[in-house]
Amino acid sequence: MTNTKPAASSRGSTALRIISFLGALACAAVVVLYPRAIAEDATGVPHGALVGMLFGMSILWVYGFGFTPQHRIFRYLLSPLLGWILLLGFGWIVFFFFLFINLPIEKTLYDSVGGDAGLDRLTAAFIRVLLADPQLEELRSIYAGRDLAHYEARLKEFLSGWLGGPPLYLERHGMPMLREGHRRLVITQNARYQWMSAMRSALAETVSDPEVRLRLEGAFAKMAESLVNTDR
Numbered sequence: 001m002t003n004t005k006p007a008a009s010s011r012g013s014t015a016l017r018i019i020s021f022l023g024a025l026a027c028a029a030v031v032v033l034y035p036r037a038i039a040e041d042a043t044g045v046p047h048g049a050l051v052g053m054l055f056g057m058s059i060l061w062v063y064g065f066g067f068t069p070q071h072r073i074f075r076y077l078l079s080p081l082l083g084w085i086l087l088l089g090f091g092w093i094v095f096f097f098f099l100f101i102n103l104p105i106e107k108t109l110y111d112s113v114g115g116d117a118g119l120d121r122l123t124a125a126f127i128r129v130l131l132a133d134p135q136l137e138e139l140r141s142i143y144a145g146r147d148l149a150h151y152e153a154r155l156k157e158f159l160s161g162w163l164g165g166p167p168l169y170l171e172r173h174g175m176p177m178l179r180e181g182h183r184r185l186v187i188t189q190n191a192r193y194q195w196m197s198a199m200r201s202a203l204a205e206t207v208s209d210p211e212v213r214l215r216l217e218g219a220f221a222k223m224a225e226s227l228v229n230t231d232r
Contacts, residue, residue: 020080021064027057027087049093056086109219110165112212119165123156125202133201139194142185182227192224199224 031054060083069075076082113122127148130136143151154169158176161167169176199220203213 016080017064017066020060020083023084023087024057024060024064027053027060027091046093049090052086052090053094056083056088056090059083060087109212109216110160110163112209113163113207113216115165116160118206119156119159119163121206122202123152123159125205126155126198127152129198129201133198136194136198138188138191139198142187142191178223178227179229183229185229187227187229189228192228195224196221 059078060080062078063080063083067078069078110119113119130140130143131148154173157168157172161169161176196217200217203216207213207216
């Protein structure tokens with residue numbers, strides 16, 4: 001009598017490795033090719049859950065490629081069961097957070113500010129206020145020696161997608177990493193206040209609807225607060 005159990009077990013193991021490899025591949029494809037499926041930027045994702053999801057993906061990569069650890073502890077840590085639990089469990093948290101908790105600013109705001117032309121006016125007004133207002137000295141010091149025309153263009157690209165319009169920044173430069181991009185700058189609460197003062201003046205100059213201005217000010221205030229990186 002032929003014993004078919006080892007052969008069946010081998011086929012089952014091979015199928016599980018293939019499924020695990022495809023699961024890890026799908027997760028990697030989403031994260032790398034379309035990061036906006038997870039978050040608009042680095043501040044909009046639950047980082048602990050993201051780490052857990054990526055760790056699960058890594059386990060499935062290892063298992064899918066056929067590696068089997070010899071040590072019992074590592075066999076548990078790199079088991080496909082743990083990999084799937086982490087990938088699906090934390091992946092659900094990441095996507096749920098993006099879809100239902102950290103929704104982007106309402107898309108109508110892009111049209112409310114006047115679309116592409118309106119953003120041109122808004123960012124140009126912001127730069128004019130930044131250069132002219134004598135009370136914005138600390139904020140100007142942050143941009144000292146920088147190409148303000150370049151900053152104005154990048155600000156417009158970011159705001160376009162952030163307000164629900166074309167994701168210009170993402171298409172041209174990749175995912176906007178606000179906190180990482182400002183990490184080397186010293187941003188105090190006073191600098192945040194000055195940035196908001198300049199933006200309020202620019203909004204008052206370019207957005208006529210007071211309700212839209214109020215909504216935008218609230219959104220900008222949250223964004224500016226998230227970039228403060230010192231208690232000074």
